[in-house]
Amino acid sequence: MMKAFRHIAFLAVLGAAFLSSCRGRQRIVVPETSGYADYAEYFDLLPEGEGWAVVSLSPYDGSADTLRITEPLQRIVCMSTSHVGFLDAIGAADAVAAVSGCDFVSSPRVRERIAEGLVAEAGYDAAPAFETLYRLRPDVVLSYSLGGESAMDERLRELGIRVFTLYEHLESHPLARAEYVRLFGALTGRMAAADSLFALVRDGYQASSIYGPEKMDECPEKGQSSINCGQIMDGRKVLVNLPYAGVWYVPGAESYMARLIRDAGGEVLGAEQGTAQSGMISLERAYELSCEADFWLNAGNVRSLDELRRENAAFASFPVAAPGRVYTNNRRAETGGGNDFWESGAVRPDLILKDLRTIFAGGPEDSLYYYRAVL
Numbered sequence: 001m002m003k004a005f006r007h008i009a010f011l012a013v014l015g016a017a018f019l020s021s022c023r024g025r026q027r028i029v030v031p032e033t034s035g036y037a038d039y040a041e042y043f044d045l046l047p048e049g050e051g052w053a054v055v056s057l058s059p060y061d062g063s064a065d066t067l068r069i070t071e072p073l074q075r076i077v078c079m080s081t082s083h084v085g086f087l088d089a090i091g092a093a094d095a096v097a098a099v100s101g102c103d104f105v106s107s108p109r110v111r112e113r114i115a116e117g118l119v120a121e122a123g124y125d126a127a128p129a130f131e132t133l134y135r136l137r138p139d140v141v142l143s144y145s146l147g148g149e150s151a152m153d154e155r156l157r158e159l160g161i162r163v164f165t166l167y168e169h170l171e172s173h174p175l176a177r178a179e180y181v182r183l184f185g186a187l188t189g190r191m192a193a194a195d196s197l198f199a200l201v202r203d204g205y206q207a208s209s210i211y212g213p214e215k216m217d218e219c220p221e222k223g224q225s226s227i228n229c230g231q232i233m234d235g236r237k238v239l240v241n242l243p244y245a246g247v248w249y250v251p252g253a254e255s256y257m258a259r260l261i262r263d264a265g266g267e268v269l270g271a272e273q274g275t276a277q278s279g280m281i282s283l284e285r286a287y288e289l290s291c292e293a294d295f296w297l298n299a300g301n302v303r304s305l306d307e308l309r310r311e312n313a314a315f316a317s318f319p320v321a322a323p324g325r326v327y328t329n330n331r332r333a334e335t336g337g338g339n340d341f342w343e344s345g346a347v348r349p350d351l352i353l354k355d356l357r358t359i360f361a362g363g364p365e366d367s368l369y370y371y372r373a374v375l
Contacts, residue, residue: 078098085340166183252274
């Protein structure tokens with residue numbers, strides 16, 4: 001379906017090019033392919049003259065928004081810290097003019113600029129800093145959506161501020177999410193750096209995945225799918241997450257986190273097949289799954305097993321809550337509450353995958369980048 005959206009967006013950009021050529025503007029040369037993205041479903045890039053048409057595709061209604069870039073953007077408002085991660089990764093951290101949640105930023109360069117008063121607090125969807133954003137007059141506010149256009153986005157547009165909504169948080173393939181670095185390269189005139197970084201991430205991810213081409217000959221039963229082959233070779237069973245507001249969410253089998261775990265040779269216990277949406281399980285069901293689990297991942301922001309047990313006394317009875325079997329992704333967490341796993345981790349799924357392979361293989365903790373053992 002999203003490939004169809006891409007085609008529609010391509011035709012829209014092509015039509016706009018024809019119209020602009022009738023008004024005396026130079027007509028663009030349209031490539032044979034309809035877009036630049038290889039993995040991502042919800043964005044695409046189209047060459048337009050010496051710049052880019054950056055197309056964002058809504059997974060909710062199939063609508064497309066196009067941001068035309070003729071020169072590098074200098075003042076960008078990031079309503080998600082993952083956007084900061086993309087900009088920082090390609091050396092464009094100085095383009096960040098404001099951030100939603102300055103206290104949660106991990107990038108050393110952006111934190112430095114916040115301390116110097118060069119990066120403003122943008123507020124949150126429920127309480128945006130409209131006056132600050134109006135005074136900044138940014139080139140664009142990069143927003144995100146959990147179901148449609150927000151009242152904040154609508155108000156910003158009324159103030160004459162360009163809003164461009166991204167959906168990278170809804171991409172289910174880790175490389176699709178990482179590929180948004182190319183979008184940020186187009187926004188800031190750093191496509192060479194973005195392409196180089198993405199190639200590094202892609203190659204590293206594929207090399208670490210148990211489904212890499214070089215692993216296929218190891219499949220013990222010919223004719224099976226690569227996924228089945230991988231599960232036979234490794235098959236680590238994984239309990240994921242902690243209860244949030246009394247509800248234990250389990251990522252769907254086609255979700256971003258489940259895909260990372262699967263590519264590392266694991267299986268998310270309790271995951272609903274055929275969907276990326278999270279499901280809910282009871283504490284009793286989580287206990288049952290813990291009896292099957294080899295590992296427990298993403299167990300909140302705890303630092304020790306004692307602290308984990310204090311979260312809920314029932315965890316003391318979970319068989320998997322034992323030394324060497326519980327790991328959480330807070331190795332690069334900030335004291336203010338931010339966690340680089342959700343910032344630079346969006347750009348570097350190759351490093352997350354390496355962590356998971358190390359964990360599943362019982363490798364040394366000091367080689368982990370985002371994860372740490374809960375002991």
